[in-house]
Amino acid sequence: MSSDTKAATSYEEGLKGASEKVAEFHEDKNLLKRVQHWLHQTPSAVPLIVLVVALIVFGLLSENFFKAGTLSTILQQIAIVGILGCAQTIVVLTAGIDLSVGAIAVFSSVLMGQMSFRYGVPPTLAVAIGLALGTAMGAFNGFLIARMKLPPFIVTLGTWQILLASNFIFSANETIRSQDVRDQAPILQFWGGSVNPGGVKVLYAVFLMIALVAIMSYVLRNTAWGRHVYATGDDPDAAELAGVPTKKVLIQVYALAGLFCAIAGWVMIGRFGSVSPTASTGQLGNIQSITAVVIGGISLFGGRGSIVGMFFGALIVGVFEMGLRLVGTDPQWTFFLIGALIIFAVAVDQWIRKVSG
DSSP, rough: OOHHHHHHHHHHHHHOOOOOOOOOOOOOOOHHHHHHHHHHHHHTTHHHHHHHHHHHHHHHHHHTTSSSSHHHHHHHHHHHHHHOOOOOHHHHHHHHOOTHHHHHHHHHHHHHHHHHHSSOOHHHHHHHHHHHHHHHHHHHHHHHHTTOOOOOOHHHHHHHHHHHHHHHHHTOOOBBBBHHHHHOOOOGGGOOEEOOGEEEEEEHHHHHHHHHHHHHHHHHSSSSSHHHHHHHHHHHHHHHHTOOOHHHHHHHHHHHHHHHOOOOOOHHHHHHBOTTTTTTTHHHHHHHHHHHHHHTOTTTTTSOOOHHHHHHHHHHHHHHHHHHHHHHHOTTHHHHHHHHHHHHHHHHHHHHHHHHH
16 A cells, blocks of 8 residues: 555656646648638538529629529429429438439329329318328338338339339329319419519419428438438448437438428429329439439538538529520530539539548
8 A cells, every 4th residue: 555655656756847738739721621621511602602603604694684583483493393302302411312202293293183083082181191192102212221221222213113103004194184173173283373572473382492491401400300310321330329210210211201202292283283194203303303412512422411502503403594595505505514513513522521531
């Protein structure tokens, strides 16, 4: 005991006069490093900058571009893609991908229409059933991916074709006319209604899209569930060790994506008037939503990005399409520029990830 006390005393005595500083590491951060850090912390910055530049360029090239009617038309055109983009965003944040979003949207709209007209279900109840079945389709994707450990690309590629085929079989390739929908089931066309402040037409669907983006932005940034989504996409093994129920989160994410797709299907009826199994959204909706997500700065490797960035990405596509049309450019330039933007967005994401690592 006495020897221990003596050793401790000697140890304390030995520290007298010693430096109290701990090891410090300094890293010189030049301007480029600071920009890279800011971009990493603000994923929606790049698409916002691209959007502002596009607005300025097309505003200079066409005097009609900044008219209220033109900007309102752009928002109307991206309403469906923006809602599908909400679905795609939460899936991509988990490092997944959903190729079936367009098919779920179209099949849900057909289910709502056929329930009302073929089976005599009250239209409001038919809408509720369509939303529930859309959610179930998404949950089925999530079950196969989370529980059966199947790759998201393969699962959703398969269900995309299954749902499109079921859509044509169930509807017998029958289109319900716009006039019939308006007379017998106007609730199906609700989101095609509009307000006209100052003579400018703004669809209810635009307000719905903005509301969904705002709600999901809050949920992903400020709730435990939102943090679980990011953690599952960033490193699922580490997230599971930390207590995150990753399988449950995945199923919930795909189910919520299915609900958003069904809502987009309801909006489609309002936007186009009729209920058609051949709507182009079924074939192109997945590509359009992935385009908005990628241009919006959301990493296809998961765990990084924001739903506001997706909204900017959808706006960029809408601005390019409208701007090029106003200046009389060949429409093929739209695809050319959007393709270049996709490659640019992925290159920027890789650059930021390399720096942040």
